[in-house]
Amino acid sequence: MNVDLGGKVALVTGGSRGIGAATCLMLAQHGAAVAVHYRSSTEQAEAVVNQIRAAGGEAMAVQAELTEPDAAADVVRMAVAQLGRVDILVNNAGAMTDATVEAMPDEMWERSLNLNLSAAFRCVRACIPHMQAREWGRIVNITSQAAYRGSRKHAHYAAAKAGLSGLTASLALELAPHITVNLVAPGRIATDMLADTSRLAEWMKQTPLKRLGTAEEVAGPVVFLASDAASYITGATLHVNGGLYMG
Numbered sequence: 001m002n003v004d005l006g007g008k009v010a011l012v013t014g015g016s017r018g019i020g021a022a023t024c025l026m027l028a029q030h031g032a033a034v035a036v037h038y039r040s041s042t043e044q045a046e047a048v049v050n051q052i053r054a055a056g057g058e059a060m061a062v063q064a065e066l067t068e069p070d071a072a073a074d075v076v077r078m079a080v081a082q083l084g085r086v087d088i089l090v091n092n093a094g095a096m097t098d099a100t101v102e103a104m105p106d107e108m109w110e111r112s113l114n115l116n117l118s119a120a121f122r123c124v125r126a127c128i129p130h131m132q133a134r135e136w137g138r139i140v141n142i143t144s145q146a147a148y149r150g151s152r153k154h155a156h157y158a159a160a161k162a163g164l165s166g167l168t169a170s171l172a173l174e175l176a177p178h179i180t181v182n183l184v185a186p187g188r189i190a191t192d193m194l195a196d197t198s199r200l201a202e203w204m205k206q207t208p209l210k211r212l213g214t215a216e217e218v219a220g221p222v223v224f225l226a227s228d229a230a231s232y233i234t235g236a237t238l239h240v241n242g243g244l245y246m247g
Contacts, residue, residue, distance in 0.1 A: 003227040006031035009083045010226065011076065013037045013066065013123060014093030016045035018191035019142065022215035023090055024048050024059070026223045032088065033058035035079035039065055039093070058083065066093055067114045072122035080130060087134070088226045089127045091120035091164075092142045096157045109156045116160035121167060128175065137179035138226040141168050142218075143237070145187045148245050165237065172235030180234035182225045187241025189213045208243030 010027045014020040016038035024034045025048065034052060036059060038045035045061040052059035062078050064071040079086055094116045099108055120141055131137025146154055147161035164183060171181040188203050190212040204210050218240050224230055225238065239245055 003030045003223060003229055005088070005223075005227060008032045008087040008226075009035070009079070009085045010088035010090065011035040011037065011079050011086050011123070011127070012090040012092055013075075013119070014039075015090075016041040016048060016061075019186065019189060019215045019218045020090075020092040021048050022219040023092065023222050025051060026216070026219040027088070027090075027226065028052040028055065028057040028059060030223055030227070031057075032226075033083050035059070035075075035083060035086070036061045037066075037075055037093065038063055066119035066123070067111060069122070072119060073126045076123065076126035076130070085134070086127050086130045087136060088138045088140075089123060090140045090142065090222055090226070091123055093119060094142070094144075094157075094161075096154055098153045099156075100153055101155050104156060112156035113160045113163070116157060117163040117167070120164060124167075124171060124181075128179070131175075131179050135178040137175070138230075139168075139171065139175075139179065139181040140222050140225050141181070141183050142222075143183050143185045145185055145239070145241050145245050147185065148247065168237075169235050176234060180225070180230065182230070182233060182235070183237040184218060184222055184225065185237055185239045185241065185245075186218045187213060187239070187244040189215060189218060191215055206244055207241070211242065213240060213242055 010032045015024045015036035049059040064075045141164045143164045144161040146158040168183045
């Protein structure tokens with residue numbers, strides 16, 4: 001399949017590492033200019049930008065703490081100022097901390113919902129006018145298998161990621177017919193978030209394909225959903241999990 005994103009501009013939150021970095025690089029390989037958002041990984045974000053530029057693409061790095069209420073609008077404004085527009089938004093930024101519900105302070109719960117759910121809402125809200133003005137847009141939200149299977153010590157993360165499902169479906173209805181909104185749900189992917197491999201044997205028993213996924217194996221479906229090849233897909237959830245969850 002020939003996926004051509006030439007002339008499009010993509011904004012990827014959490015684009016400096018893991019799935020985000022792989023998505024930035026793959027979007028650029030297919031012709032998109034890319035705004036690489038990051039929170040604190042300056043060197044890694046610049047490395048992604050430099051790799052894109054070295055291959056002849058256009059990219060910029062943009063720093064922001066997305067838990068701050070005005071940050072999303074600022075990120076979109078900076079991307080538009082330098083790259084001219086935003087056609088594709090990939091809400092990938094997220095973080096997972098550990099605590100049982102019984103021991104979880106309000107602060108931890110609220111921060112997880114803010115970063116993993118509210119920040120995505122704010123980024124979408126800031127991008128909508130730019131997409132509507134051109135009558136074309138692609139929004140891809142990154143959730144997690146934890147939203148569907150649950151996860152011990154990660155109820156706050158699972159709840160926030162499950163919230164993206166309702167947000168995605170509602171946006172798909174609101175923004176049709178010119179803007180599509182879809183959800184990608186990765187399973188266990190070999191990234192920094194899965195640095196503790198002490199449960200690897202248990203995970204492999206649960207996963208029919210018997211291995212961890214790669215960041216590139218998630219980036220591919222994201223790029224597909226961002227393209228004209230997926231122009232009749234909206235409100236959908238694409239599970240990329242090696243069979244860990246089927247539904």
